[in-house]
Amino acid sequence: METQAGRALPVSLEILGAGRRIADELGTPLTALLLGAQLEEAAQEAIWHGADTVLAVEHPRLASYRTALHTAAAARLLLREQPAVVLLGATPNGRDLAGRLAVRVRAGLTADAVRLNLSQGRLAAYKSGFGGGILAAILAHTPIQMATVRPGVFPVPARDPQRRGRLRRVRIDLSGESDGARLLEEEQADEQEGPLKAERIVVVGRGAMGQLAPLRRLAGLLEAALGATRPVCDAGLLPRSFQIGTTGLTVRPRLLVAVGVSGAMHFMSGAEESETLVAINVDPQAPIFDQADFGLVGDAARMLPALLDALGEAVGARRSAA
Amino acid sequence: MPEVRPAGDGRLILDDERLEEVLELTQGAFLPCYQCGVCTATCPWGEVRPEPLSVRRIVRAAQLGAHPEAAALWQCTGCALCQSRCPKGVEIVRGLWGLRRAAFRRRQTPPELERLLWGTLEDGNPWGGAPRERARWARDLEVPRAGPGREVLLYVGCAVSYDPRLQRLARAACRLLEAAGVRYGILGEAETCCGDSVMAAGEDAYLEELIQGNIQAFREAGAETVVAISPHCLHMFREVYPRHGAEFEALHVTQLLARLLHQGELRFGSPEGGAVTYHDPCFLGRWAGEYGAPRELLEAAGFSLREMAACEAEAPCCGGGGGRMWLETDPGERLADHRVEEARETGAAALATSCPYCIQNFEDAAGAGEPLPVVDVLEAAARAL
Numbered sequence: 250m251e252t253q254a255g256r257a258l259p260v261s262l263e264i265l266g267a268g269r270r271i272a273d274e275l276g277t278p279l280t281a282l283l284l285g286a287q288l289e290e291a292a293q294e295a296i297w298h299g300a301d302t303v304l305a306v307e308h309p310r311l312a313s314y315r316t317a318l319h320t321a322a323a324a325r326l327l328l329r330e331q332p333a334v335v336l337l338g339a340t341p342n343g344r345d346l347a348g349r350l351a352v353r354v355r356a357g358l359t360a361d362a363v364r365l366n367l368s369q370g371r372l373a374a375y376k377s378g379f380g381g382g383i384l385a386a387i388l389a390h391t392p393i394q395m396a397t398v399r400p401g402v403f404p405v406p407a408r409d410p411q412r413r414g415r416l417r418r419v420r421i422d423l424s425g426e427s428d429g430a431r432l433l434e435e436e437q438a439d440e441q442e443g444p445l446k447a448e449r450i451v452v453v454g455r456g457a458m459g460q461l462a463p464l465r466r467l468a469g470l471l472e473a474a475l476g477a478t479r480p481v482c483d484a485g486l487l488p489r490s491f492q493i494g495t496t497g498l499t500v501r502p503r504l505l506v507a508v509g510v511s512g513a514m515h516f517m518s519g520a521e522e523s524e525t526l527v528a529i530n531v532d533p534q535a536p537i538f539d540q541a542d543f544g545l546v547g548d549a550a551r552m553l554p555a556l557l558d559a560l561g562e563a564v565g566a567r568r569s570a571a
Numbered sequence: 572m573p574e575v576r577p578a579g580d581g582r583l584i585l586d587d588e589r590l591e592e593v594l595e596l597t598q599g600a601f602l603p604c605y606q607c608g609v610c611t612a613t614c615p616w617g618e619v620r621p622e623p624l625s626v627r628r629i630v631r632a633a634q635l636g637a638h639p640e641a642a643a644l645w646q647c648t649g650c651a652l653c654q655s656r657c658p659k660g661v662e663i664v665r666g667l668w669g670l671r672r673a674a675f676r677r678r679q680t681p682p683e684l685e686r687l688l689w690g691t692l693e694d695g696n697p698w699g700g701a702p703r704e705r706a707r708w709a710r711d712l713e714v715p716r717a718g719p720g721r722e723v724l725l726y727v728g729c730a731v732s733y734d735p736r737l738q739r740l741a742r743a744a745c746r747l748l749e750a751a752g753v754r755y756g757i758l759g760e761a762e763t764c765c766g767d768s769v770m771a772a773g774e775d776a777y778l779e780e781l782i783q784g785n786i787q788a789f790r791e792a793g794a795e796t797v798v799a800i801s802p803h804c805l806h807m808f809r810e811v812y813p814r815h816g817a818e819f820e821a822l823h824v825t826q827l828l829a830r831l832l833h834q835g836e837l838r839f840g841s842p843e844g845g846a847v848t849y850h851d852p853c854f855l856g857r858w859a860g861e862y863g864a865p866r867e868l869l870e871a872a873g874f875s876l877r878e879m880a881a882c883e884a885e886a887p888c889c890g891g892g893g894g895r896m897w898l899e900t901d902p903g904e905r906l907a908d909h910r911v912e913e914a915r916e917t918g919a920a921a922l923a924t925s926c927p928y929c930i931q932n933f934e935d936a937a938g939a940g941e942p943l944p945v946v947d948v949l950e951a952a953a954r955a956l
Contacts (some may be wrong), residue, residue, distance in 0.1 A: 456939075480938070483902045495698070496899040499686060515896075515931070516735035518690075518698040536735030 250281050250295060251338055252316075256303035257291045259405060260338030262298050264398050265407035268336050268364050269299040275333060282326060287313035294415035299406050301534050303416045304330075310423050313435055314342045322421045325355040332393060334372050336365075339397035341446075342547065347397045359390020361519050372396065377553050399485040400448065405482060432497055443490045447474035449504040452520070455480040456509025456549065458528060461487075464508060465555040470560045476500065494519040508549050512537025576792040587663030587739025591625040596673050600666030601630045601925070603659045610653035610663060615887045616646060619904045626653050626663060633670055641679035644671050644672060648895050648906075649771070650853040650888035666895075675773030683732055684772040687897050696729035697897070698799030706759040708738035714745050717756030717792035722792035723748075723758050723827070724819075726808070728801040729764050730927040737927045738933070740800055745951035751828070751837040757790060765804040770811065771894030782807075782815045789819055796820045798827050802854035803892065804925045809859060823855055825925050825948055829864035838955050839955040842873025847951070848919035850910060850933070851875060851886040865925045865948045872923050872955035879910075882937065907932035911943060921946050 250261035265281065272279040280296035280302045294302040305491040306322050323346065327335065335350075337343040337362045351358035359374035364384070366373050366507035373386045374396040389395070425453035444450045451468040453461060459480055468475050477487040479494060493500055509515060512528070512535055520526070521540065531548045536543045545552060580806040594748050610626035613801040617623030624646050634640040647667050654663040655798050674680060687697035706714075708731075725744060731737045766781040789797055797806040797819050808821035818824075847869060853887050855861050862883045866876060881887055890906035911933055921944040922933055933945040 467926060479935075489899070492899075494895055496683065499699075513931075514698055514700070514730065518733075519702070521699065539735065 250283050250291065251340060251343055252283065252285050252288065252291045255287045255290050257294050258338060258340065260340060260398065260400035262294070262405045264336040264338055265295060265298045265300055266500045267398060267403045271334055271367060271372065275370070275439065277333060280304055280330070280332065282323065284311045284322055289476070290394060292416050293388050297408045297412050299418055301414050303414060304419055305416060305460045306419050306421050308421060308423055313432065315409055315428045315430065316345055318423055318426055319346050320349040320353060320427045321423065322564045323350055325421060326419065327354045327393060332479060335393060335395045337397045339399045343397050347395060351395050354393050355391060356393035356395040357391040358395040359387040360391070360397050361399050363402050365396065365398070404433055444474040444493065444499070445498050445499055446474035447475035447500070448499060450502045450512055452476040452478065452499040452505060453481050453487065454478045454508060454510030458484060458486060460508065460549050460553055463557060467553065467560070470557065470564050471506070473504070478510055483564055485535070492519070507537055512540055576682060586636050589638070592673055592691050593633050593636055593670065597633060597666040597669035600662045600669065601633050603636065604630050605659060606631060609656050612658050613653045615650060615652060615906055618887070618909060619906055621873055623783055629667065629670070630663065634667065639670060641674045644674055645681050645894060645898060646671055646889065647893050648888045648890055649893035651857045651885065655857050655884055658727065658933055671773035672775050680772055681898060683802070684894055687768050688772055688774055688777070691764045691769055691781070696733060697768045698729060698733050699765060700733035703760055705732045705762055706757065708732065708741050709757070712742065715756045715757055717794060720795055721754050721756035722793065722795040723755040724789060724792055724797045726758060726765070726797050726799045726800060726929065727753050727762060728804045731800050732762070737930065740821045740927060740947050740949050743949040744800055745948070746953045746956060747828055747837065751831040753831070755798070756792070758788060761788065761888060763788070765807040767807050768801040768894055768897070773875040779815065782812055786815065786817050794819055796822060798822050798824050800824050800927065802852045802859065803910070803928065806854045806858050808894050809865065823859060823861060825864040826861055829867045834868060839872050841955055843951065843955050844873055846919045847874045847878050847921045847923045848914050849919040850878055850914065850922060850924040850929060851883055852924055853888050853892055854924055856886055858885055868924060868948050868952045872952045874951065877919045878912045879917055881913070889932040891932050896928055905936060907936040911936040913944055923948055
């Protein structure tokens with residue numbers, strides 16, 4: 250499981266749900282592995298979300314993700330515990346760790362799985378290719394079978410504060426380990442990162458230039474990055490690094506919400522690999538509606554407040570349920 | 572090999588091998604240059620940027636076999652205003668494209684152009700549009716496919732096939748050709764990029780493959796005349812393809828339509844009124860020498876022409892050629908902004924042109940200030956049918 254500031258990432262809770270089902274089918278316990286500095290809260294959450302046991306490795310050098318140190322610690326535990334299946338979130342760090350770890354423990358690894366099941370007692374991890382055109386089932390024939398799981402694919406399992414489990418604190422000596430790197434500064438990624446790698450993007454178009462504040466809120470509620478079309482960057486509303494299209498970025502988000510974007514080729518050439526495209530535009534003839542999976546015809550200035558209210562309620566309800 | 576440094580740091584370190592490579596790739600284009608500098612003074616970039624693009628310096632470096640600055644090579648739009656005024660008749664753009672090939676070999680191509688190369692390789696168009704959607708603009712029209720008995724092949728081009736705004740040009744072209752009774756056809760989903768942007772990126776090996784594929788496709792379709800909507804495609808078919816064995820006649824769609832007008836095959840039943848100004852696209856005007864056909868069509872369709880001060884062979888560039896559609900230009904330095912201003916000064920009700928890239932750049936520029944409709948000659952003419 251991956252943590253940030255002591256809290257489990259959503260994808261780490263999602264893999265607990267996926268892992269619970271597989272563990273039950275295999276008849277084995279589900280163990281959550283946590284590596285970090287302060288793991289009390291995340292360990293408790295892991296149990297409430299379905300783990301039977303939590304292995305918590307607390308070490309000051311594991312406070313933030315370090316490829317070599319996390320690999321060394323996790324490899325030692327995996328070799329000792331010999332789990333049948335190991336799941337990680339397909340986050341940048343999760344994918345980084347999984348590759349090294351798989352080599353270290355001689356495990357077969359499927360990256361970015363979108364579905365998991367068992368086939369004759371072995372893990373079948375499904376991976377989409379060619380822009381979702383094919384779905385391949387991959388089986389590993391190694392004692393330990395690994396997969397990284399795409400965030401947002403599996404639901405977060407219900408949280409049950411009555412659930413009990415076992416917390417095992419494990420001490421690992423990292424004094425002989427070096428990662429050849431020195432941490433100078435840690436910076437939290439924020440919207441200034443731009444939309445390049447974002448899974449969800451809210452794009453501000455020429456027709457929504459006056460709506461930057463509500464669109465920022467929309468992005469916040471959707472946990473999305475902001476993106477922009479060329480005229481919006483020309484006007485200086487967002488930096489050039491946010492520009493999507495021919496002379497900007499090519500993005501491949503799971504969700505792209507285009508507000509006030511007409512859908513000209515120069516924009517679409519950078520956005521057409523979006524999995525789901527939602528368009529809001531005042532002009533029902535706008536070409537973006539030809540490409541969109543969902544279209545809302547209307548003035549963004551009038552639609553956004555209602556949309557934000559509804560989304561705010563839905564997100565609030567989901568958070569309080571969690 | 573001796574150390575080679577780029578020009579511009581005050582030193583030129585000469586390299587015989589490099590000199591030979593440059594001579595080969597530019598086919599000696601720069602040899603006649605005597606460094607008068609008219610090219611630098613002429614270059615439209617000097618109008619919008621604090622420093623002009625020093626064409627003369629690029630040529631000098633190449634003459635000596637030194638590396639020119641790669642970035643400067645891709646600043647050029649290929650508008651050919653410089654070479655139209657060159658007293659020695661130096662084929663500057665052809666030479667520059669040769670230098671781009673040398674730069675491509677050294678991986679000095681701007682990274683932004685990589686995408687257009689992949690798009691063309693994978694999808695047959697530099698915008699990465701799906702090949703099966705190439706003829707989507709024609710889905711509710713009965714546009715004939717090329718084949719026996721249809722000697723005129725209408726080559727639609729990538730930008731017109733995929734951009735919803737530009738698709739109107741293709742639809743207008745079909746209406747006009749049908750009205751004039753032309754037995755024409757399109758390749759539809761089988762049409763592939765002409766290679767204009769691939770050439771601009773400097774990738775010559777793949778360009779050769781593209782050209783040969785197209786020559787064969789045109790031949791199999793029985794095309795004797797290939798009619799292009801974009802002057803950039805026309806330039807490829809007229810100037811580049813014949814060097815690779817092509818034997819078909821290449822025309823711009825306005826050239827064919829003007830011919831039909833003279834023959835009495837094309838008539839306008841409901842001529843429009845109003846004054847328009849016409850911008851000569853570089854690749855139809857200076858490159859193909861065609862200034863009359865689009866103007867004749869506009870006038871026959873009922874429009875009166877109000878010329879801008881700089882027109883025909885003197886017309887400046889919109890900024891879209893030579894791969895510039897894929898490279899960002901800072902606001903305030905966009906050639907199209909200036910041209911749209913000049914068009915406004917004529918008092919014309921609309922700015923007409925006959926190139927998809929010009930349309931895109933002008934609409935972009937015209938959207939910012941006082942509205943000025945931008946129309947293609949095809950759209951204007953089709954309305955008057």
